[in-house]
Amino acid sequence: MLRSRGGYWLLLLVALVLPLVLTPSFFRHIMTMTLMYACMAQAWNIVGGYAGQIALGNVVFFGLGAYSAALGFVKFGLSPWLGLLIGIVVSATVAAVIGWASFKTSGIYFAIATLGIGELARTLFVSWRWAEGSVGIEMPILPSSLLNFQFHGARLPYYYMILGLLVLYFWIVTRIGNSRFGYYLRTISVSEIAAEAVGIDVLHYKMVAFVLAAVMTSVCGTFYNQYLLYIDPWSVFPSTISMMMLFITVFGGVGTAIGPVIGAAILIPLGELTRGALGGQGKGIDYLINSVLMVAITILEPRGVLQLLRWLSGRKERKHDQSA
Amino acid sequence: MTKVLEVLGLTKRFGGLIANHNITLDCAEGEVLGIIGPNGAGKTTLLNCINGQLRPDSGQVLLAGHNIAGSLPHVACKLGISRTFQIVQVVDSMTVLANVMVGAFVRSTKVSHAQAEAEEALDFVGIQALAEAPVSSLTLAQKRKVEFARALAAHPKVLLLDELLAGLTSTEIKEMTARIDQVRKRGVAILWIEHVMEAIMPVADRIFVLCFGEKLAEGKPAEVAHDKRCIEAYLGEDTDVES
Numbered sequence: 001m002l003r004s005r006g007g008y009w010l011l012l013l014v015a016l017v018l019p020l021v022l023t024p025s026f027f028r029h030i031m032t033m034t035l036m037y038a039c040m041a042q043a044w045n046i047v048g049g050y051a052g053q054i055a056l057g058n059v060v061f062f063g064l065g066a067y068s069a070a071l072g073f074v075k076f077g078l079s080p081w082l083g084l085l086i087g088i089v090v091s092a093t094v095a096a097v098i099g100w101a102s103f104k105t106s107g108i109y110f111a112i113a114t115l116g117i118g119e120l121a122r123t124l125f126v127s128w129r130w131a132e133g134s135v136g137i138e139m140p141i142l143p144s145s146l147l148n149f150q151f152h153g154a155r156l157p158y159y160y161m162i163l164g165l166l167v168l169y170f171w172i173v174t175r176i177g178n179s180r181f182g183y184y185l186r187t188i189s190v191s192e193i194a195a196e197a198v199g200i201d202v203l204h205y206k207m208v209a210f211v212l213a214a215v216m217t218s219v220c221g222t223f224y225n226q227y228l229l230y231i232d233p234w235s236v237f238p239s240t241i242s243m244m245m246l247f248i249t250v251f252g253g254v255g256t257a258i259g260p261v262i263g264a265a266i267l268i269p270l271g272e273l274t275r276g277a278l279g280g281q282g283k284g285i286d287y288l289i290n291s292v293l294m295v296a297i298t299i300l301e302p303r304g305v306l307q308l309l310r311w312l313s314g315r316k317e318r319k320h321d322q323s324a
Numbered sequence: 325m326t327k328v329l330e331v332l333g334l335t336k337r338f339g340g341l342i343a344n345h346n347i348t349l350d351c352a353e354g355e356v357l358g359i360i361g362p363n364g365a366g367k368t369t370l371l372n373c374i375n376g377q378l379r380p381d382s383g384q385v386l387l388a389g390h391n392i393a394g395s396l397p398h399v400a401c402k403l404g405i406s407r408t409f410q411i412v413q414v415v416d417s418m419t420v421l422a423n424v425m426v427g428a429f430v431r432s433t434k435v436s437h438a439q440a441e442a443e444e445a446l447d448f449v450g451i452q453a454l455a456e457a458p459v460s461s462l463t464l465a466q467k468r469k470v471e472f473a474r475a476l477a478a479h480p481k482v483l484l485l486d487e488l489l490a491g492l493t494s495t496e497i498k499e500m501t502a503r504i505d506q507v508r509k510r511g512v513a514i515l516w517i518e519h520v521m522e523a524i525m526p527v528a529d530r531i532f533v534l535c536f537g538e539k540l541a542e543g544k545p546a547e548v549a550h551d552k553r554c555i556e557a558y559l560g561e562d563t564d565v566e567s
Contacts, residue, residue: 183429184429186415186422190416191413191415196397197377197397197407199398201398
């Protein structure tokens with residue numbers, strides 16, 4: 001336990017120092033995106049990993065978070081920080097409605113229902129003229145400051161903000177894992193019949209997990225809007241983002257707090273680097289590589305890279321010795 | 325003795341099939357009511373109607389005098405009804421201790437409290453040595469014990485057992501039967517479905533016989549064992565059991 005906790009601190013130290021060593025903005029961009037995807041995977045992990053509900057439309061909340069900040073600023077002159085809060089409220093409300101409607105189904109039907117809702121959201125925003133439709137929204141440039149939530153030139157503040165958010169999310173998920181809520185979600189993920197019989201209000205806990213994930217994803221959406229300062233329906237509502245949340249979590253280690261971090265640290269740089277290296281010719285190659293890796297990990301070790309690492313470091317064997 | 329659980333005129337249909345027809349029974353504090361009957365008699369359906377997994381078409385389920393028929397299982401559990409399943413429902417990916425803790429969480433949100441309760445329940449059932457083992461590594465008998473411990477960790481007023489002894493060896497059956505007897509002595513009302521007659525007959529205060537969804541007989545184990553209708557139900561009508 002002490003050893004692994006020390007490992008987390010070391011990881012955090014590396015994350016703090018890395019952008020000071022790898023200074024080119026392309027690398028910093030990759031690192032920022034890696035942490036943002038780790039945050040979103042962490043959010044997905046609560047509903048998809050711990051509660052075992054395969055939500056495939058969580059990009060909706062990313063988009064809502066982004067659009068809340070963008071529209072709030074451009075249309076009403078609201079601070080992006082207020083936009084962040086609006087995004088949270090809107091996402092939580094939408095998640096409650098989607099959850100209420102789609103948790104009546106389960107398993108594959110829940111996955112299909114949420115997938116459909118993700119597609120629906122993009123179509124709506126494309127044809128929503130007031131929200132600038134398919135043209136998208138460009139944020140006016142303001143002086144760099146925390147209050148404006150804009151930083152130019154050195155983009156380091158964005159990196160450290162998203163790192164702080166990831167630390168917070170990691171802490172939240174760790175706390176969930178060691179609480180009654182976490183035990184309940186894990187029970188629901190395996191047997192809803194058993195869960196009900198031991199006093200778990202299954203629908204209630206699924207809803208809480210889903211809304212929490214939505215709120216956490218929405219914050220990432222606002223961050224993305226402030227980071228790129230330009231969004232359109234295709235960049236913030238693609239189904240590929242929903243899929244990446246699942247890919248990263250399952251690849252790293254589903255239902256663990258460190259799994260999504262490991263998954264993002266491998267898959268996102270790999271995707272960005274291949275896309276960068278191949279340029280315009282390599283369109284879709286990154287997804288191809290991701291898919292091959294997914295298939296490989298599913299066959300090799302369905303519990304993810306985390307389990308492979310444990311296996312390699314011999315902790316698995318030692319644990320067996322103890323129990324024997 | 326006060327009647328903790330009363331079932332009044334309970335009927336449950338599945339389409340045209342009447343799985344439970346006008347069932348009336350009761351169980352008092354510290355009483356073991358054995359429920360027996362041939363396969364397909366509607367025993368599990370009856371338990372499912374009591375703990376809310378199924379909504380009865382008519383009739384009442386009274387827990388300490390309050391009708392809870394149609395309440396969801398998690399509500400029934402909070403009110404004091406715990407159960408085990410004919411097909412064990414445990415979480416393979418979690419440890420034995422964690423599984424039992426989930427049962428204790430219904431009375432307390434505190435992890436430390438749930439852990440203490442779970443350890444006590446595991447100790448009582450006799451599998452404390454397996455506390456840290458993943459449930460996936462257990463035998464069926466051990467999984468049934470985990471489920472039993474999980475139900476006990478919730479401190480139920482009414483305990484519903486659905487073929488707890490199925491698939492167990494004779495030594496394990498003796499052990500489990502002794503534990504059930506101890507639970508009864510704590511004042512828990514126990515409804516126990518079982519096919520292992522030599523185990524249930526000595527422990528049960530009364531036996532309720534279900535056949536084709538209807539009550540066939542009810543009484544002391546010895547009376548039921550010699551009831552002509554019961555023997556017919558189990559062995560067939562034309563069997564000459566007297567000779």
